[in-house]
Amino acid sequence: MDATAKQLKELTEADGVPGFESNVRAIMTRELKKSCDSVSTDRLGSVFGVSGKTGPRVMVDGHMDEIGFLVKSITKDGFLKFLQLGGWWGHVALAQRFKVLTQNGPVIGVVGSTPPHMLDPDKRKKVLEVKELFLDIGSTDGYNAAEELGVRVGDPIVPVSEFTVLGNDKLYLAKAFDNRMACSVVLDVAKAAKKTKFPNRLIAAASVQEEVGLRGAQTLAWTSEPDVCIAIDTGIAQDIPTMDGSSATEKLTGGPSILVYDGSLIPNVRLRDLVIETAEKKKIPFHLTAMERGGEDGGRISLSRSGVASVMIGPPVRYIHSHNGIMHRDDYDSTVKLVTEVVKRLDAKTVKSLYA
Numbered sequence: 001m002d003a004t005a006k007q008l009k010e011l012t013e014a015d016g017v018p019g020f021e022s023n024v025r026a027i028m029t030r031e032l033k034k035s036c037d038s039v040s041t042d043r044l045g046s047v048f049g050v051s052g053k054t055g056p057r058v059m060v061d062g063h064m065d066e067i068g069f070l071v072k073s074i075t076k077d078g079f080l081k082f083l084q085l086g087g088w089w090g091h092v093a094l095a096q097r098f099k100v101l102t103q104n105g106p107v108i109g110v111v112g113s114t115p116p117h118m119l120d121p122d123k124r125k126k127v128l129e130v131k132e133l134f135l136d137i138g139s140t141d142g143y144n145a146a147e148e149l150g151v152r153v154g155d156p157i158v159p160v161s162e163f164t165v166l167g168n169d170k171l172y173l174a175k176a177f178d179n180r181m182a183c184s185v186v187l188d189v190a191k192a193a194k195k196t197k198f199p200n201r202l203i204a205a206a207s208v209q210e211e212v213g214l215r216g217a218q219t220l221a222w223t224s225e226p227d228v229c230i231a232i233d234t235g236i237a238q239d240i241p242t243m244d245g246s247s248a249t250e251k252l253t254g255g256p257s258i259l260v261y262d263g264s265l266i267p268n269v270r271l272r273d274l275v276i277e278t279a280e281k282k283k284i285p286f287h288l289t290a291m292e293r294g295g296e297d298g299g300r301i302s303l304s305r306s307g308v309a310s311v312m313i314g315p316p317v318r319y320i321h322s323h324n325g326i327m328h329r330d331d332y333d334s335t336v337k338l339v340t341e342v343v344k345r346l347d348a349k350t351v352k353s354l355y356a
């Protein structure tokens, strides 16, 4: 594994569901300090480094939180009921390993599932809702695991999944590419800013609580006062048999997705066009995507103060919001390259022109 793969491994394996991002923040703070002139946090827990002394404030942002659960109640037999932090489809949580972070340390459990032998035909067809699921951390008659192990209502529950390089070794399998991939991009752009002087002040930012409604982005933008924002988040790869397959435009090796619309953001048109022109000039593959639903940090940041020109870019990833996403290294590298090239072009005159 090279340095980039190691960075992605460390970031994706860190535990950090919404509201509990401290492990990820520690990594981001440690790394931002190596590249940036100053590193600050806001009071909700987002962190940002600033590089450069003059020029417009250009934010590159990724959220640190990953989807997970929170202990909602404990049954009298010691099983855990939970509520969701971020969007889950019941199916992908079934039979998966999770870790409860208790006051006494981590406790492993599995989301219990009924064996097919015991399911009548109707039940087999049904998609389970999260409220029907439970976590088994090892109770038996006379041993109430939750009590014995010190589990409390409110403890966070995080997916367990190891970063793995697949046989096709440009493909990486991991949890939380949404959005630790972006944390890694933010660090790589900050490194580039240290090497080459940019005509602006780079705000290399990592937000909290995106998956529960873009909350961290709001206080982060207020605190760091960006003039422009490039939000990094995952595209959704559709080159799989249950979607568009090989005819998909949003696919692994297709380069970063440039979002033209989602439920939270209509990008600043000039900024969007600058991103497209830059990709074309630098011969970086890309594709345009529109998502009718959903939102991301860029949407909330664009609404800060009197408005911030924002756009969202990110590599397509298969199977996001599950224990195992797949990302192609070339798409990651293309994203870093595109974002770095766009940031380089955002001098005072260009930023002013975004608002003309």
Ligand SMILES: [Zn+2]
Pocket (backbone or CB within 6 Å): 063, 178, 179, 210, 233, 234, 296
């Ligand atoms: Zn995300």
